[in-house]
Amino acid sequence: MPVTLPAAERTAGATLHEQVYQSLRGAIMCGRFVPGRALTIRGVAAMLGTSLMPVREALRRLVAERALELLANRRVSVPHMTPARLDELCAARLALEPLAAVRALPHVDGTRLAELRQIDAGIDAALAAGEVERYLQLNQLFHLTLYRAGEPQVLIPLIESLWLQFGPFMRATIGRIGASYVLDRHVEALAALERRDPLALRLAIESDIRDGMGSLSHEELLRLYRDAAAPAERSASARE
Amino acid sequence: MPVTLPAAERTAGATLHEQVYQSLRGAIMCGRFVPGRALTIRGVAAMLGTSLMPVREALRRLVAERALELLANRRVSVPHMTPARLDELCAARLALEPLAAVRALPHVDGTRLAELRQIDAGIDAALAAGEVERYLQLNQLFHLTLYRAGEPQVLIPLIESLWLQFGPFMRATIGRIGASYVLDRHVEALAALERRDPLALRLAIESDIRDGMGSLSHEELLRLYRDAAAPAERSASARE
DNA sequence: TCCGGAAACATGTGATCACAATCGGCCGGC
DNA sequence: GCCGGCCGATTGTGATCACATGTTTCCGGA
Numbered sequence: 001m002p003v004t005l006p007a008a009e010r011t012a013g014a015t016l017h018e019q020v021y022q023s024l025r026g027a028i029m030c031g032r033f034v035p036g037r038a039l040t041i042r043g044v045a046a047m048l049g050t051s052l053m054p055v056r057e058a059l060r061r062l063v064a065e066r067a068l069e070l071l072a073n074r075r076v077s078v079p080h081m082t083p084a085r086l087d088e089l090c091a092a093r094l095a096l097e098p099l100a101a102v103r104a105l106p107h108v109d110g111t112r113l114a115e116l117r118q119i120d121a122g123i124d125a126a127l128a129a130g131e132v133e134r135y136l137q138l139n140q141l142f143h144l145t146l147y148r149a150g151e152p153q154v155l156i157p158l159i160e161s162l163w164l165q166f167g168p169f170m171r172a173t174i175g176r177i178g179a180s181y182v183l184d185r186h187v188e189a190l191a192a193l194e195r196r197d198p199l200a201l202r203l204a205i206e207s208d209i210r211d212g213m214g215s216l217s218h219e220e221l222l223r224l225y226r227d228a229a230a231p232a233e234r235s236a237s238a239r240e
Numbered sequence: 241m242p243v244t245l246p247a248a249e250r251t252a253g254a255t256l257h258e259q260v261y262q263s264l265r266g267a268i269m270c271g272r273f274v275p276g277r278a279l280t281i282r283g284v285a286a287m288l289g290t291s292l293m294p295v296r297e298a299l300r301r302l303v304a305e306r307a308l309e310l311l312a313n314r315r316v317s318v319p320h321m322t323p324a325r326l327d328e329l330c331a332a333r334l335a336l337e338p339l340a341a342v343r344a345l346p347h348v349d350g351t352r353l354a355e356l357r358q359i360d361a362g363i364d365a366a367l368a369a370g371e372v373e374r375y376l377q378l379n380q381l382f383h384l385t386l387y388r389a390g391e392p393q394v395l396i397p398l399i400e401s402l403w404l405q406f407g408p409f410m411r412a413t414i415g416r417i418g419a420s421y422v423l424d425r426h427v428e429a430l431a432a433l434e435r436r437d438p439l440a441l442r443l444a445i446e447s448d449i450r451d452g453m454g455s456l457s458h459e460e461l462l463r464l465y466r467d468a469a470a471p472a473e474r475s476a477s478a479r480e
Numbered sequence: 481t482c483c484g485g486a487a488a489c490a491t492g493t494g495a496t497c498a499c500a501a502t503c504g505g506c507c508g509g510c
Numbered sequence: 511g512c513c514g515g516c517c518g519a520t521t522g523t524g525a526t527c528a529c530a531t532g533t534t535t536c537c538g539g540a
Contacts, residue, residue: 015314015523040491053524056492060297064304066397073532074255074492088394091343095335103331154328154405157306158398165394255493280521293494296522313502314522 017054017061020044024058028067028078028164029140030133031171038075039068067164081169089166093209096162098202100147100155101189105201107150108193116145116193120186136171139212142186143205146193170212173220185211257294257301260284264298268307268318268404269380270373271411278315279308307404321409329406333449336402338442340387340395341429345441347390348433356385356433360426376411379452382426383445386433413456425451 024044027033045055059076062068069079079085108116119142126135140163147156185208192200264284267273285295299316302308309319319325348356359382366375380403387396425448432440 017523038491042491051525052492053526057297057300057523060300061304064301066394075532085393088343088392091339092336092394092398095339096332099331099335103328152328153325154306154332154402158332158401161398162394257493278521282521291495292522293496297493315502 015054016050017057020048020050020054021058021061023048024062025067025164028062029136029167029171031168033078033168035078035080035168038071038073038077040075062164065161065164067161078168079165085165086169089162090209090213093159093162093166094206096155096159097143097147097209098205100152100159101201101205102198103152103155104147104149105193105196105198108146109149112145112149113190113193116142116186116190119145120190123186124184132174133171136167136174140167146189170216173216183207183211255294256290257297260288260290260294261298261301263288264302265307265404268302269376269407269411271408273318273408275318275320275408278311278313278317280315302404305401305404307401318408319405325405326409329402330449330453333399333402333406334446336395336399337383337387337449338445340392340399341441341445342438343392343395344387344389345433345436345438348386349389352385352389353430353433356382356430359385360430363426364424372414373411376407376414380407386429410452410456413461423447423451 033039039059041052041055041059044059045052048055059068063070063076067078068076070076119138123135123138123142126138144156144159147159185204189201189204189208192198192204273279279299281292281295281299284299285292288295299308303310303316307318308316310316359378363375363378363382366378384396384399387399425444429441429444429448432438432444
């Protein structure tokens, strides 16, 4: 079994399938599921101690959000990354996230700016401690906290769908973190926010996304391209 | 009852909830559901002659795609349009669709170009005949047929989500069609495709989207802004 | 040793049912 | 006349079951 799920035992006021959704979403973002390996309804239900129904709904929602892929067998799995999809994801992020940042800028007040600074400090700490998982979580939180200023209703779901597709791959293939941080794009973004400079903010977010792409392990990317040429057989890491 | 659904009787090989999804999606895009009015599972199931289960899954998928909104009561409805949401939808379309078009351009061959020309001819015919519904359908088909060249996997779902949110509102508030067509942006796009000119294509698509926004009935937009100021009471059209 | 087929198993889909929460209308009281 | 609380009807949620499809396993034959 490739994964142990955190047994959604928090009995929040939300519905059961919402809790299952959050558990699965977290597990996906951490790369806990092997791409291509089928996620069975009964399997997830057994891990989380629920019945089939909430799992069905959670899985279907994740498929609609493109976090999971519907196979021909009508089974679901984390989709394999392909060079074309990676390129598209990057292009979509570069189209949407700078836009979201610039639109959020007028609504960023002192409180939110302080919150962003605090998150960025946490990121630096995680980087210094080499805590990859925490770094990725906080990085996502930094971006979403910025974009959420002004309470956008349309852009956030689109961006979250992209992160859901991008996250597990990044988690699995990120190389040495910290190495590529010759320039801290978040500091640039914070400065742009303080100066209320839309263009500088756009550039900082664009650069941050590109840097994120650059931090992918080169050997993983090479394997990706190789696999794309011979898709019949996946490389070793896809095996158990 | 505000709507009669086309009784999903086509027994395609697909799953039942997929057929329900398609029926509901078509009805939503045609503006057949009154925004804010709750769509009940049992009601839809009765209209379509299915049991509750496929309807549940179809509704949940449409909620995930932001075509429907999850109310606090855990009931679903077509969301009301607000000025902020309209602005965001427009910005997202302007960010994603020109990008999708430019990325598709290198993959548009003669066959697809001919297909696009044929759709555009159909659009002109629908415009001349004053068939609003057919015009909107073909317009969507034109855009998606263009974007689908190169088989994008990421951008298409994002754009379809936007159309799903934008479509019902446009269907309900479109003014006199044809009037705003002093310039046919589709012809411009087709010319740009033939010349393989990315910049011209981008401009044509951008202009087409802006023109589409301009074709919204001004009185409807005014009512929208008025309602946004006093959201407690919706205007007459929201009542039965 | 390798291949093919059949049986046992696992899985997704859809239906039906129970139940708690919510909504609607009705009535009584202020 | 208007408001608040009560009761019935409606609704979403979750559980369990039946069934068709697809998958794996195991065994016999070449």
